[in-house]
Amino acid sequence: MQTKNSRGRFPKAGQVDIGSYKSSAKDKPYLKDLRRVRPDQKKNMLSAGVDLSNRHRSGTYVQMDHSVVHSQSLYPGVEVMSTTEALKKYDWLEDYFWKIVSNDADEFTRQAEVQPHHGYFLRAQAGVKAVYPLQACLFINEDNIIQNVHNIIIAEEGSDLQVITGCATASDVRRGLHIGISEFYVKKGAKLTFTMIHNWADDISVRPRTATLVEEGGTFLSNYICLEPVKTLQMYPKAELVGRGAMARYSSILFALPGAHMDVGSRVILKAEGSKAEVVSRAVSAGGDVIARGHLRGEAQGIKAHLECRGLMLSEKGLIHAIPELEATIEGVDLSHEAAVGKIARDEIEYLMARGLSEGEAQAAIVRGFLDTSIMGLPRELQKQIDTAISTCEKEAF
Amino acid sequence: MLKIEGLTVSVFGQRVLSDVNLRIRKGGSMALLGPNGSGKTSLLMAIMGLSGYKITKGDIIFKGRRINDLSVDERARLGIGIMFQRPPAIRGVKLRQMVDMTQRGDFNADREAGELNLREFLDRDTNVGFSGGELKRSELLQMLAHSPQLSLFDEPESGVDLENIVLVGKIMSRILNKNKDNAGLLITHTGCIFDYVKPDEGCVLVGGRLHCIGDPMSILKTIAKHGYEGCIACKRKIPEGDSRKPVK
Ligand SMILES: Nc1ncnc2c1ncn2[C@@H]1O[C@H](COP(=O)(O)OP(=O)(O)O)[C@@H](O)[C@H]1O
Numbered sequence: 001m002q003t004k005n006s007r008g009r010f011p012k013a014g015q016v017d018i019g020s021y022k023s024s025a026k027d028k029p030y031l032k033d034l035r036r037v038r039p040d041q042k043k044n045m046l047s048a049g050v051d052l053s054n055r056h057r058s059g060t061y062v063q064m065d066h067s068v069v070h071s072q073s074l075y076p077g078v079e080v081m082s083t084t085e086a087l088k089k090y091d092w093l094e095d096y097f098w099k100i101v102s103n104d105a106d107e108f109t110r111q112a113e114v115q116p117h118h119g120y121f122l123r124a125q126a127g128v129k130a131v132y133p134l135q136a137c138l139f140i141n142e143d144n145i146i147q148n149v150h151n152i153i154i155a156e157e158g159s160d161l162q163v164i165t166g167c168a169t170a171s172d173v174r175r176g177l178h179i180g181i182s183e184f185y186v187k188k189g190a191k192l193t194f195t196m197i198h199n200w201a202d203d204i205s206v207r208p209r210t211a212t213l214v215e216e217g218g219t220f221l222s223n224y225i226c227l228e229p230v231k232t233l234q235m236y237p238k239a240e241l242v243g244r245g246a247m248a249r250y251s252s253i254l255f256a257l258p259g260a261h262m263d264v265g266s267r268v269i270l271k272a273e274g275s276k277a278e279v280v281s282r283a284v285s286a287g288g289d290v291i292a293r294g295h296l297r298g299e300a301q302g303i304k305a306h307l308e309c310r311g312l313m314l315s316e317k318g319l320i321h322a323i324p325e326l327e328a329t330i331e332g333v334d335l336s337h338e339a340a341v342g343k344i345a346r347d348e349i350e351y352l353m354a355r356g357l358s359e360g361e362a363q364a365a366i367v368r369g370f371l372d373t374s375i376m377g378l379p380r381e382l383q384k385q386i387d388t389a390i391s392t393c394e395k396e397a398f
Numbered sequence: 399m400l401k402i403e404g405l406t407v408s409v410f411g412q413r414v415l416s417d418v419n420l421r422i423r424k425g426g427s428m429a430l431l432g433p434n435g436s437g438k439t440s441l442l443m444a445i446m447g448l449s450g451y452k453i454t455k456g457d458i459i460f461k462g463r464r465i466n467d468l469s470v471d472e473r474a475r476l477g478i479g480i481m482f483q484r485p486p487a488i489r490g491v492k493l494r495q496m497v498d499m500t501q502r503g504d505f506n507a508d509r510e511a512g513e514l515n516l517r518e519f520l521d522r523d524t525n526v527g528f529s530g531g532e533l534k535r536s537e538l539l540q541m542l543a544h545s546p547q548l549s550l551f552d553e554p555e556s557g558v559d560l561e562n563i564v565l566v567g568k569i570m571s572r573i574l575n576k577n578k579d580n581a582g583l584l585i586t587h588t589g590c591i592f593d594y595v596k597p598d599e600g601c602v603l604v605g606g607r608l609h610c611i612g613d614p615m616s617i618l619k620t621i622a623k624h625g626y627e628g629c630i631a632c633k634r635k636i637p638e639g640d641s642r643k644p645v646k
Pocket residue numbers: 409410414432433434435436437438439440441450
């Protein structure tokens with residue numbers, strides 16, 4: 001499952017020195033009208049799936065550095081605001097903070113607790129089924145800063161909510177640290193589809209800390225896409241299935257350009273009878289290092305879960321290390337995994353070349369096929385946009 | 399159209415073809431016979447330019463141009479097409495995308511797939527989980543899209559049921575007859591396909607050497623009667639120095 005890179009080493013999580021980042025940033029004014037966002041910023045947001053035209057969106061939250069720049073719901077029964085504002089509005093919200101992510105988990109959670117910079121609060125009220133996705137953008141606009149956000153999503157009983165979160169930087173930002181604490185709650189019979197797209201600069205360090213609680217009959221679908229350069233990314237989001245028949249599916253697509261270090265996994269703890277989970281990841285290394293993790297833990301009768309990690313090496317440099325883990329605490333659970341890491345097959349490339357495609361075109365077609373986004377069930381527009389982003393990425397890589 | 403002169407090819411340092419000479423004229427076609435492991439597939443792969451099939455001696459000349467050093471895609475764009483004996487599965491690339499990306503000239507994916515009973519395969523990953531017969535038809539669909547001037551068919555009928563042999567034969571004939579100058583080289587063991595595609599010459603490859611060139615039906619009969627042993631012993635084998643003396 002493991003390939004050593006040319007330097008003969010196994011990767012270590014990139015080091016992050018929290019103290020080396022600026023803890024303050026200039027205030028950014030609130031913009032009622034999103035048309036006032038600078039075109040270059042808009043473009044970077046769009047490449048992370050955030051479309052400020054608000055077309056086919058149920059609401060929008062935009063945060064730049066430490067300032068909430070915009071927050072608006074466009075759909076009845078759906079709430080969009082900063083967590084700071086939400087805490088003022090709802091006394092009960094305290095109970096949702098630091099409940100499933102521990103504030104003492106590591107230096108990053110501790111940092112986010114002592115120095116929080118807002119974050120989004122998204123909530124679908126009971127029974128509300130939003131037609132279009134909500135979008136939230138966490139943007140780094142100033143070089144060398146730290147951004148600590150704490151996000152909460154609640155899909156109340158019987159609701160259906162789609163969320164697109166895009167993380168991006170201004171074009172002139174080189175270095176930064178993003179810490180994102182996210183706690184998601186999928187109540188009885190609710191469905192949350194969460195899609196996160198990272199579009200960082202090459203010297204950004206990223207530490208999301210995410211957990212989701214899924215109640216009886218609830219469904220949590222999580223899509224994660226990271227194509228652009230990033231210096232170091234480490235995350236291991238976790239879903240706990242605590243109600244009968246709860247379901248979680250994580251899909252991730254990672255493209256590691258030279259210099260990137262990604263340590264990304266998904267974990268599902270199946271605590272309730274008949275709960276189900278699926279974890280699918282696709283990693284491509286064009287010279288960067290990827291550790292693709294997955295962990296399934298079955299603690300209840302009649303559960304079923306599957307883990308699938310596939311890695312594709314495009315370069316002699318770089319490395320992909322798949323670490324799938326299965327764990328059962330009782331008898332009679334159905335847990336399985338498959339993992340495969342390999343070079344792009346010469347015979348497949350030549351097969352396409354024998355039909356007249358150039359070597360580059362053949363390789364690109366195979367990589368695009370490998371990073372098949374169609375399983376994510378994304379809105380059409382977004383899927384197209386991501387496919388375009390994948391193509392661009394490939395061009396950069398070769 | 400195709401001229402092969404003194405071709406010697408090795409795979410992983412092992413010689414698989416020795417001093418092969420043959421010609422296929424414009425509008426002509428040739429059947430390539432020979433026992434398993436005799437180098438038939440290697441010859442097609444070498445003509446197509448696949449890596450691993452290293453030319454150590456000799457020349458491949460296509461339309462008057464030496465193509466030894468051209469890449470696979472350059473040869474494909476010059477007009478050489480191949481139906482692989484064992485095509486790889488291409489995960490994530492739908493058969494429809496495959497033919498859309500590679501089609502040259504007029505080609506209607508839905509119509510042609512319909513004709514090949516492959517309509518519901520267009521939206522499946524190319525060759526993934528295809529049965530033997532389905533692979534052959536998938537190959538033919540891709541060849542229809544590519545529309546080559548020189549078609550290389552590697553055992554087009556093996557593993558195909560009787561009903562589908564008619565279909566395979568018809569499509570091959572269409573590919574070959576699309577243009578009057580189109581030429582073909584086809585590997586077969588049974589000659590079943592001769593009912594639909596009538597090669598005007600046949601040749602036998604044994605142990606990487608070409609043993610005879612002649613009338614395909616009569617060669618096939620000799621092989622059926624005396625086996626390849628008989629074919630090797632046959633006095634009609636090509637005399638040294640004259641690689642192309644036809645057998646009457
Ligand atoms: N890719 C390959 N790797 C190793 N050996 C090969 C390869 N291709 C061909 N050979 C060897 O070369 C010889 C000729 O093979 P092939 O051309 O496939 O024969 P045929 O098509 O006539 O059955 C055989 O001994 C075969 O094992």
